[in-house]
Amino acid sequence: MDEVEAVLELAGVSKTFDGVRVLHDVTLTVRAGEILGLIGENGSGKSTLIKILSGYHSPDPGARIELDAASFIHQDLALVPSMTVLENLRIARFDTGFGWRIRWSAERARVGRFLKQVGLDxxxxxxVGDLSVTEQALVAMxxxxxxIEETGSSHPLLVLDEPTAYLPNDGVRRLFGVLRxxxxxxxxxxxxSHRLDEVRELCDRVAxxxxxxxxxxxxxxxxxELLRLMLGRPVEELYPDTPSPEGEPLLSVDGLSGGTLADLSFTARPGEIIGFAGLPGSGYDEVPYLLTGARPAGGGRVRFDGQELAAATLRPRSAIRLGLALLPADRAHTGCAPALTVRENMTLPTLPAFTRFRAVVNQRRERRAALEQVERFxxxxxxxxxxxRYLSGGNQQKVLLAKWMLGQPKVLxxxxxxxxxxxxxxxxIFAHLSDAAAAGAVVLLSTVEHEDLAHLCSRVHVFHGGRCRRVIEQADLTPGRLAEAVYAS
Structure with missing residues (x-):
């Protein structure tokens, strides 16, 4: 390995923010032909290190960084959906001829070469907006x-930050083939990546x-062992015990439709954690948004806590008033206000509870409530x-979950x-979801994480083509069976 050219060398890289040292004397080498995994808890310094490599942050004095050419591919991909693949790749560097006219044939040939290199036909x-999520990830690649080609480097560095977060299994396999x-x-x-199974499968070494x-x-x-190194302690059980639901249904959904989802019906009792799974575009991921009014429903009825209403009349404000809370996947754009403080994000949905005379916020009560949630979570x-925005992704997610739990929702x-x-x-997070269910809330969980669904849910609804095609009850619920149901044609 020592004879292979080093593409990235770090020596004594540290970073301090407001007197707090968040990165300590990192020394690391990555060589040509190597796939290095980078793992750690949220707040461990991963994001800071990547931002130093990209030039977004400057390291503390005394650091040495040797790096020729690098490209960074982030979880959100940073593509413009309304633009073409060609425009996303070449918008800042079009090849022009006489009169600044773009040589479109040459541009298409050049882009076609890069698409072929990542296996995208x-x-x-x-x-870009017409492509699948896997295809969009390959466009970003x-x-x-x-x-990197613009730099002329023969041994480039590619840094991928959570690139598989939105990808189905077949997309992950395809991406891994390209990376190899x-x-x-x-x-x-x-x-x-936070997915240690993927890190172990793909990477030659892990930092x-x-x-x-x-x-x-x-x-x-x-x-x-990777978990022990990350956490600095023996690994505890990941999944909590979940309560046994009982009593009459708290939530009944009949014929819910909207977006790609058609005619979904189900009931949920207090304390029940119900899962929704499927491939992208199958409709499973529409459920949380339609039930909370974040996306307008096209039809269906919802009976909730003794009230019956048309799903199409639900709006976010009315849903919050009823006790329906939504934690969306797109944390940065739809889940929070990054420029506001932790306190302001935490109390925003329940601000009336801290307000006197409809206008004056009791800031002492508000701060106390926010601090209690910060400690609890x-x-x-x-x-x-x-x-x-200054918190790590995992700590931001804790704040957003704490925000909704502050209002004691009946459906999460x-x-x-x-x-x-x-x-x-x-x-x-799983422990808090279990606590919410134990307190009598209904928890609705839409995710691609089959392992999580199998361990947490009393049943999982599996979607194909916009409809629920199968319901797997807890007694038969395993990650393998769930994956088979999701990928069955």
Missing amino acids: VHPDTR ARGLAD DLAADGAAIVFV VLRGGDLVAVVSDQSEK AVVPRRTETAL ALHEPTQGVDVGAKRE
Whole structure:
């Protein structure tokens, strides 16, 4: 390995924010042809390290970073859906001729070459918004290669931050094949993920960050050992005991339709955790949004806590008033206000409870309530006046869950609640969901994480083509059976 060219060398890389050192003396080498996994809990320093590599942050004085050319592919992909594949790849560097006219034929040929390199057979003039989520991820890969070609580097560095977060299993396999081919051609790849099974499958070595320190660089470690290195303690049981639901239904849904979803009917009793699963576009991920009015329903009736209403009349404000809460998958754009403080995000839905005379906020009560939630949900840092955007992804997710739990919802609808969340935070989120169910709430969970559904839910509704085609009850619920049902044609 020592004879292989180093593509990235870090020595003594540290970073301090407002007197707090969040990254401590990281020394690391990544070589050509290597796929290095980078793992750690939320707040361990992964994001800070990536932002230093990308030039977004400057390291503390004394650091040495040797890096030729790099491209960064983030979880949100940063594509413009309304633009074509060609435009997303070439918008800032079109090849022009006489009179600044774009050489479209040459541009299409160039983009076609990058698409072929990532195994994507689509026309360069295809609108990105018309592609599947897997195809969009491959477009982002192609754009990264296009960026690197501009530098002329023969051994580029690709940094991928949670690239599989939105991908179904077949998409993950396809992406992994592309990454292995790129590594075989001499690229160095840093693969950041919370999914340890994927890290173990794909990566040659794994670098483990904990509390800002690089605690280990290992290979051929078990998932349990990687968890121990991440957490700094023996691994505890990930999934809590879930309550046994009882009593009459709290929620009844009849013929719910909207978007890709058609004619969904189900009932849920207090204390029940119900799952929804399927492939992208099958309709399973529409359920939380239609039931909380975040997306307008086209039809159906909802009977909730003794009230019956048309699903099409639900709106977010009325849903919150009724006790229906939504935790969306797109945390940054629809789940929170990143520029506001932890306190402001936490109390926004329940602000009337802290208001006197309809206008004056009792800030002492508000701060006390927010601080209690920060302590209860183990949010780091334990400060209510910090802007939410400065927290790690997992701690942001804890704040958003705490925000809804502050109002003691009767129905909690969640879409991918542990997306981009480390194992420790994941365990805490599951415990809070179990607590909510034990207090009598209905929890509705739409996710691609079959393992989570199998361990938490009393039953899972499986979708194909916009309709629920099968319901798997708890006695028959295993990750394998659930995966078979999801992928069955």
